[in-house]
Amino acid sequence: MSRSRVDQLRRLLYPHSIAVVGASTSIEKAGSQLLHALRSFPGPLYPINPNATEIQGFKAYPTLSSLPQVPDLVALAVPASVAPRVMQEASAAGAGGALIIGGGFAEVGPQGSDLEAEVIRQATAGGMRVLGPNTSGFLNPGRACFATFAPGTETVISGPVAVVAQSGGVNLTVAFLLARAGVGVSVAVGLGNAADVGPSDLLEILAGDTTTRVIALHLEGIADGRRLYDTLRTVTPRKPVVVLTVGRSDSADFAKSHTGALLGGYELKIAALRQAGAIVVGSTDALVDACAALSVSRLSPRPAGGVALLTAQAGPGLLIVDNLKAEGVRLPALSNTTLDSITQLLPPLTYMKNPVDTGRPSPHFAAVLDAIIRDPNVDLVCISALNEPEVLDVPNVLGKAARTTPKPLLYCGMGALGAFETVMTATRAEGVPSYGAPERLVSAARAMVDDARAQWRLAASIPAPQTPPSVMRPDGGFDEVGAKAFLELWGLACPTRHVCANRAAAREAFDAHGGPMVVKVIDRAILHKTEVGGVHVNVRSLTELELALDRIDAIPGSRRPYLLEVMAPPGLELIVGAVRDRSFGPVVLVGLGGTLAEALHDVSRRIAPIDAQEAESMLSELRGHVLLDGWRQTPAVSRRAIIHALQAVSNILVGCDTIAEVEINPLRVYPDGALVLDALIV
Numbered sequence: 001m002s003r004s005r006v007d008q009l010r011r012l013l014y015p016h017s018i019a020v021v022g023a024s025t026s027i028e029k030a031g032s033q034l035l036h037a038l039r040s041f042p043g044p045l046y047p048i049n050p051n052a053t054e055i056q057g058f059k060a061y062p063t064l065s066s067l068p069q070v071p072d073l074v075a076l077a078v079p080a081s082v083a084p085r086v087m088q089e090a091s092a093a094g095a096g097g098a099l100i101i102g103g104g105f106a107e108v109g110p111q112g113s114d115l116e117a118e119v120i121r122q123a124t125a126g127g128m129r130v131l132g133p134n135t136s137g138f139l140n141p142g143r144a145c146f147a148t149f150a151p152g153t154e155t156v157i158s159g160p161v162a163v164v165a166q167s168g169g170v171n172l173t174v175a176f177l178l179a180r181a182g183v184g185v186s187v188a189v190g191l192g193n194a195a196d197v198g199p200s201d202l203l204e205i206l207a208g209d210t211t212t213r214v215i216a217l218h219l220e221g222i223a224d225g226r227r228l229y230d231t232l233r234t235v236t237p238r239k240p241v242v243v244l245t246v247g248r249s250d251s252a253d254f255a256k257s258h259t260g261a262l263l264g265g266y267e268l269k270i271a272a273l274r275q276a277g278a279i280v281v282g283s284t285d286a287l288v289d290a291c292a293a294l295s296v297s298r299l300s301p302r303p304a305g306g307v308a309l310l311t312a313q314a315g316p317g318l319l320i321v322d323n324l325k326a327e328g329v330r331l332p333a334l335s336n337t338t339l340d341s342i343t344q345l346l347p348p349l350t351y352m353k354n355p356v357d358t359g360r361p362s363p364h365f366a367a368v369l370d371a372i373i374r375d376p377n378v379d380l381v382c383i384s385a386l387n388e389p390e391v392l393d394v395p396n397v398l399g400k401a402a403r404t405t406p407k408p409l410l411y412c413g414m415g416a417l418g419a420f421e422t423v424m425t426a427t428r429a430e431g432v433p434s435y436g437a438p439e440r441l442v443s444a445a446r447a448m449v450d451d452a453r454a455q456w457r458l459a460a461s462i463p464a465p466q467t468p469p470s471v472m473r474p475d476g477g478f479d480e481v482g483a484k485a486f487l488e489l490w491g492l493a494c495p496t497r498h499v500c501a502n503r504a505a506a507r508e509a510f511d512a513h514g515g516p517m518v519v520k521v522i523d524r525a526i527l528h529k530t531e532v533g534g535v536h537v538n539v540r541s542l543t544e545l546e547l548a549l550d551r552i553d554a555i556p557g558s559r560r561p562y563l564l565e566v567m568a569p570p571g572l573e574l575i576v577g578a579v580r581d582r583s584f585g586p587v588v589l590v591g592l593g594g595t596l597a598e599a600l601h602d603v604s605r606r607i608a609p610i611d612a613q614e615a616e617s618m619l620s621e622l623r624g625h626v627l628l629d630g631w632r633q634t635p636a637v638s639r640r641a642i643i644h645a646l647q648a649v650s651n652i653l654v655g656c657d658t659i660a661e662v663e664i665n666p667l668r669v670y671p672d673g674a675l676v677l678d679a680l681i682v
Contacts, residue, residue: 310356
């Protein structure tokens, strides 16, 4: 963002003065509730109402121009039809930004869209920023700024978690859940229609906010996925971002090809968020649990963090271990030195390898914990113990441990209502995130491990896309022959082929090789040749050749040339493709099954460009990745050849802006390489 737009957004989020346009004496109206929520704001607060001189004890003013000073924030609680005029007045006065809590804009149809566009036009003319419209507002507890019509928000305490939500309702829900979890909020912003201020704008601001240690992000649709992706890549190395997302992204529907059909709006959004370094969760509880942990500490980047569990009860410990392993979290074996220390402290019947089970809180619990913390294989320690204060003072033991180690500690337990909440509050005050259920501890631990892994992957450099010596860009597009010739420029191998203008040329090409061969129609307008009888495989004789040519000639339309290719030997088939998505830009995809990829739907996606490490991680994500390494009697295939193909299609879309899509389907892979059997370039 430009410097001025950043400064104006800061004036909006961290205001020193606020005007409420539409402030009302009628308590049921949003303008009255908004003014009431702001009653503790320490700076000047100006109700704007031409029919009142005083509202809720504050002096009222008839217009913005009649105020004694220019407000940083103008909060609008007025009908949509009035909003453009108010925005014009605020813009002329030099206000920093506006919050529009009312609806009636783009969400209701074309007329509302016109009003919204006019509001933004008026704001832009004066350099203002706009939050909303159609939002519940925002909270900034550190400034006692509760710019919302929702009651009770003053109970949300100031703290290290920033909330950015496309839904105003979700914004308030997460803020209240964080408060209940004893975790404070730096800012909590509902974006609403996001006509001006979007998630990327706020992420850029919050990356430099010293009061924010972790960002909770709620997303529905994504209008500008590429900007969000690029922003997250710069923000997540500085601060963890935990994302809760639903719905479908605003990406294009590519129905023409298999690649487009497999792109998947929701799946692409998840892949892009993770690739950019964000942690993706599936519920508001998981969002809060992850933020509570990451607001205290963060693992350094690493490919697989080692988690240890110390439990005072076997049953809850087993639940935790089972769930951690199911989530792909690594529980390494403890070192011999650690085991020797623990063996001297615990009875021989307890389990000590990891997890370590003390079999009720041992008097040596603190010493066992210290031994585990010092283990070089352990990066994160989880502790589970029911509330038994007579035998284990959890806040004291964990507090002392937390003060002597940089390694994160997470605690979960259970106890009588009231008493256990007191223990959790005290433990959190000691700097140890605390949870009331094993599953919630698992959510937090997984988030910390995922964050470390994401940052380790993100640290790898992305190479600049390479351009081939000559680039073919025919005005009319590519047929299969042209597509394969183009891919060969990028180092991809194709079967030996012959383009035959007539039957005599086809017979001559067949005689030269003697079969078996593949016979295809050449027509760039036919995207799925098999479905129209345009592909015939394993043609072994001149009789079979004539039958194949007859079928091709029967396809409606003018007479077309034929493509004859040497039949490729059997191998493992994949689909490799790249699509220029409307929201995220160039996207690369790989899936098992070749022409069956849509049925199997075993696919991995990434935002382009990608490097070899990212391509390798795509292959590891496939459910059928074991097939790549050999299965039963089949040999292992060349991962290097697949990675080369993935990087090639990635670089093609990044480097050639006239190309919208590349599909290799199938790519047949062998132990020593791969062949492009069919290719589509749009």
